[in-house]
Amino acid sequence: MRYLSGLLAAAPLLGLVSAQVSTSCNPLNSTDCPSDPGFGTDYLFNFNTTPSYELWETTAGSVTYDSENGAGFTIKKQGDSPTIRTLFYFFFGRVELLLKVAPGVGIVSSAMWLSDDLDEVDWEFLGVNNTAASTNYFGKGLQDYHNAGVYTTRDNQADFLNYTTVWTKTGIDWYIDGQHVRNLTPDAANKTRNYPQTPMRLSLGIWAGGDPSLPEGTREWAGGNTSYDQGPFTMYVKSARITDYGGGSEYAYGDTSGSWESIKVTGGNSTAYKAIHEVQTPKLSISQKWNNLPAGARIGVYVAAGVVAAVLIGALLWYCIKQRRDGAREARLATEMEKMDL
Secondary structure: OEOOOHHHHHHHHOOOOHHHHHOOOOOOOOOOOOOEEOOOOOEEOOOOOOOOOOOEEEEEEOOOOOOOOEEEEEEEOOOOOEEEEEOEOOEEEEEEEEEOOOOOOOEEEEEEEEEEOOOOOEEEEOOOOEEEEEEEEOOOOOOOOOEEEEEEEEOOOOEEEEEEEEEEEEEEEEOOOOOEEEOOOOOOOOOOOOOOOOOOOEEEEEEEEEOOOOOOHHHOOOOOOOOOHHHEEEEEEEEEEEEEEEOOOOEEEOOOOOOOHHHHEEOOHHHHHHHHOOOOOOOOOOOHHHHHHHHHHHHHHHHHHHHHHHHHHHHHHHHHHHHHHHHHHHHHHHHHHHHHOO
């Protein structure tokens, strides 16, 4: 694949999503941050149904799931930016995504890894260009926008393409449909300082970089102003295979250096591992179970509930009528007894 220098000229704004991320406790500033729940395993998540609430969370908007396209991330109106994120972390590892990019002026499809101290690894796709994919990285939240690489693809809006990232302490490699497109070494990342090296979790989402409320430079990078009446705009992710090389049930920062050597790994099976391997069916909330039912089944439940309600109402009416009749009969009997006593 060839390098697209024209798109790279927009690199100061590539990875803009990173400017919008935050952390509740940054281990670079505190030694009291809680440990991160590890993944500690390898698993293929097929998004044909809602993923377990023990493993994934929806951080913005709502995401749909179906057997044909997997997870659907849709922008229908201004302010929409549906996003899901793993509740577990991986400490070095491999992530393989089957993803179809959303079309649309100003629309940005993205997959992002982020750590508590704001190390970051990205894939980003612009809806105005269906043959380009951007890779990026950041270290410790430092806003260095000269790290992007942009590569050609086949039509990424018509088909699901495979986007794979392999991350170790010695390098990060990006692949598109099995073809190696980029390698990053720690030394090349500002002499290791900007090299992502702390436990990460994965976020998948879509946002409108062309929203009229955003700065002009952002809208230009995203391809222009987004017209929401041209939507809806949808990114699809059919599956995500995640491998945690760290193998831990928990990961903790041993000091404020942010180096991989400082990370303390607790062994044993993680909560995520147990949820996947020790329970045949991932746990779902009642609302998630309801949403996963076929439309016909939900209609059947409504009909059955209506029948049951009708039966109960009928039984209640019959009981009330019977009680009324019994009461009237007892009243007549009491009247007759009074006449006899007279």
